[in-house]
Amino acid sequence: MEGKGIPGGIPRRTLLRASAIGAAASALPLVNVHGQTSGGRLALGLWDHWVPAGNDAMRKIVTEWGQKNRVEIQLDFITSVGNKNLLTIAAESQARQGHDMLSFPTWEVHAQAEKLEPLDDIMGRLSQKYGALNPIVEYLGKVQGKWRAVPAISGSQNKPALGRIDLLKQHAGIDIQEMFPANANPGSKAADWNWDTFLRAAEACQKAGVPFGLPAGQFTDATDWIGSLFRSFGAELVNAKGDITAKSDGVRRVLEYSQKLFAFLPADVFSWDDASNNRALISGKSALIFNPPSAWAVAKRDAPQVSEHCWTFPAPAGAQGRFTPYLPYFWGVWSFSRNKGAAKALVEFLSEREQAAAMVAASNGYDIPPFTSMTDFDTWEKEGPPTGVVYNYPVKPHHKAEQFIACYPAPPEIAVQMYNQGIQAKMIARVVQNKEPIDRTIAWAERELEGFKRG
């Protein structure tokens, strides 16, 4: 007799044999449990790229990695149009299930930090390999000393000046190609590219009927360039400790400057969205905007007579320095992911130089890697026409500029509210549109900021 085993079924000896095999299997490394053909399943929610080829390149890279590592990939591209990526993040965070790895926009790493897997090991290896990172990604991606996400290449963008070579030369007497050529030797006038020169150029272009297209609503393009303007005037609303510092000479100066500048901008910029400035440039109605190369790329397709006169160059400098608006994305792994090992391995793989170069090339130079050592890809030199149009899109040492996120260095939980509620743009709107006295505007901002400080 075989013995009793489980009543009505499997004999005891068979059961013991199965248990032994199970125990042995569980003691072996993961790779053996799944055999040589499976590293598990990985669900990815990556940013839906503005540049269509960006998605194709990403799909290719991820699929090849999946095949090589025997990982079954489920890849979703989630658009940021209508904040659908934010809604996905909020829903998955509440449900504690969904994708294993997601693209997190600028402020979301801090918001979701407690539910994100620490990625210090990956960042340690990447930093060792590729050197220095810009401080903004550390500010946004590191929470209480731990990296909660890795700064992504895909989707991360700078927003330098994107101007018309012909119009700026003709109306403002500024040769932007001579000032910032497609090489590391800036022209003699580069040092004079400051907000005063900018103001004179804005006036000249406005008089010529091609005003600068600078939005001032509550969309990111407005918040980003205005944030850099404030920073270069030393106008800090909240300091790193979280103290409100809006009542300062820097803030007064930048608001006074704005009163002068906005007199030379289209009257409706307070209602512009992120597409309005692009349209202004592409339609030939504007001589300068602050934007990634997407506006140039669309012009290349739809209005080649405009695109061939476009040139990217750094933002103007102020008394406190030159600050290039910067909006990074991050790749993060949920702590409730069922395949953290594979997700982390993929994040590290995507962050390597080879993959970064491929993504930058596929996106016509749009994507900005977080490592300074990765700002030398030849894509930025070769893109055109005109050739070298995006050479100065990544921040290069000779620009003497820093990448900057609006509202830095305020603690991120305060800064995210300042940023998304466009407090700096609203301050400008108050003094320009409502003609409110500067001191009253600052007092209003202080009351708003007090509310943002609530825990």
Place this chain on the structure above:
Amino acid sequence: MSQGTLSAPVGAEATGRPMLRRLARRNSTVAFLLTLPLILLVLGLVVYPFFYAVYLSMLNRRMTRFIGWDNFTFLLSRETFWNVVFQSVLFAVSAVLLKAFIGFVLAHVLHALPSKGQRKWRGMLLVPWVIPPAISTLAWWWLFDPSYSAFNWALLGIGVDPVPWLGATGWARFSVILVNVWYGSPFFMIMYLAALKSVPDQLYEAAAIDGATGWQKLRHVTFPMMRNVISITVLFSLIVTFANFDIVRILTNGGPQDTTHVFATYAFQVGIQSGDIPLGASVSLFMFPLLAIFAIFTLRGVNKRSKEMA
């Protein structure tokens, strides 16, 4: 029916099956079973989210601590929030009044048309209501576009200066209300038209015999007969308009300077975009007491009138 036939089921009451059969035969049971899918939907998509929102609104920003009413008291101390309250009331009340007026006029015009052409006009006037609002609002946005507004192009053609439709507070408020009125008026029109058609002709004939003028017929016959429909339509529209999101979101994103934000768009900005879901939930819950009070009074009036008519 014989006594014997009647007595048979009574004798079988103790066994469960005939009892079930009797239960199934009851109108109320059938009604309950038929409405069960809807009840489940309402429970899942309205009641549960409502109580979950109440729960969320009592948590701190990180959702790690219960803080009671702090989010609500905080909001009541904010200047921006009071602006949102004002704008929501302005948006909802003015849009609903305009929709009710336009719907009333259109319904009467349609009712007066000969029945042959009425269907064609009714179909055309319903078009704004059947287009998904997100799509029609995008078309309106193009008409209002800051730089390439079709309206401004037309105005320039007749020598009038361009209007900052979305860039100045007054015009931006006007624009969002206009789009809401355009979208919602057909709903009022169709409801009022249905009510008009149910008014018995004899009442008008009697009024005519008494020598009533057109205005007197409208005031003393039509209006009293339509009051319940008007009340319910206004209540329904007020709820939907108060909770409107897409029109403001697409046209102005709450700008300029937050002067077109309504509860829903402000809740989205605070909750989802600024990472403070509990505060966003609190903003959205502020609509509830306002609408609840209005609903109680409206429905009480409707009940009272229904009883009087019965």
